[in-house]
Amino acid sequence: SQTIHQWPATLVQPVGSPLSLECTVEGTSNPNLYWYRQAAGRGLQLLFYSVGIGQISSEVPQNLSASRPQDRQFILSSKKLLLSDSGFYLCAWTGGTDTEAFFGQGTRLTVV
Amino acid sequence: GESVGLHLPTLSVQEGDNSIINCAYSNSASDYFIWYKQESGKGPQFIIDIRSNMDKRQGQRVTVLLNKTVKHLSLQIAATQPGDSAVYFCAEKTIGANSKLTFGKGITLSVRP
Numbered sequence: 001s002q003t004i005h006q007w008p009a010t011l012v013q014p015v016g017s018p019l020s021l022e023c024t025v026e027g028t029s030n031p032n033l034y035w036y037r038q039a040a041g042r043g044l045q046l047l048f049y050s051v052g053i054g055q056i057s058s059e060v061p062q063n064l065s066a067s068r069p070q071d072r073q074f075i076l077s078s079k080k081l082l083l084s085d086s087g088f089y090l091c092a093w094t095g096g097t098d099t100e101a102f103f104g105q106g107t108r109l110t111v112v
Numbered sequence: 113g114e115s116v117g118l119h120l121p122t123l124s125v126q127e128g129d130n131s132i133i134n135c136a137y138s139n140s141a142s143d144y145f146i147w148y149k150q151e152s153g154k155g156p157q158f159i160i161d162i163r164s165n166m167d168k169r170q171g172q173r174v175t176v177l178l179n180k181t182v183k184h185l186s187l188q189i190a191a192t193q194p195g196d197s198a199v200y201f202c203a204e205k206t207i208g209a210n211s212k213l214t215f216g217k218g219i220t221l222s223v224r225p
Contacts, residue, residue, distance in 0.1 A: 032211070032212075034212070034213060036215075042217070042218070043201065043215055043216060043217040043218045044156070044201065044215040044218075046212065046213070046214060046215070049212045049213075057212070059212075088153075090155050090156075092155075092213070094205075094211075094213060100146050100158045100161055101146070101156075101158075101203070101213050102158075103155030103156050103157070104155055105154060105155050106153070106154065106155050108153070
């Protein structure tokens with residue numbers, strides 16, 4: 001069966017520090033991968049999605065970047081965090097056009 | 113750009129009643145729709161989906177209705193239970209190999225005992 005791992009679960013980082021959140025998928029190949037951010041009490045904002053290794057689409061201009069060094073690995077990064085980067089970050093994968101998305105358990109990032 | 117949106121931000125229902133959560137979408141190219149349930153501090157979980165060639169699909173205690181004419185999607189929950197309290201999102205996927213999943217704003221369902 002397919003599983004998705006996302007870590008860490010919680011993270012407190014000072015302003016100006018770097019960020020690296022990792023997401024890996026098991027049990028499938030060539031997934032479409034997504035990073036979403038969710039502010040408290042808000043909806044899910046699509047940040048990045050990837051249809052293959054090295055292929056990243058950015059949805060909104062921001063202080064973050066994403067990379068896909070391997071087929072089932074998706075990394076969200078920042079060189080210098082801002083207070084506004086605080087939020088709940090979710091990684092997800094889909095298997096194709098007409099399939100649901102499966103989500104990781106999320107990372108609660110607090111920038112202080 | 114086009115986006116998925118919800119009519120109401122909150123919904124309060126009595127335990128045992130039926131709940132109806134509505135969603136409007138604007139991207140006519142979308143051909144697959146999903147309802148998700150998100151509990152506090154967790155990632156969204158799949159509830160039910162529907163393809164654009166259907167107008168109704170039923171699951172266990174849930175029914176999704178799709179009206180492509182007015183670009184409207186709804187989720188019906190029968191005999192609402194306290195465990196149904198959560199945030200509900202509708203989502204849509206565009207057509208094609210590079211399709212992406214776009215979410216609506218979400219609605220909080222609160223079940224009164």
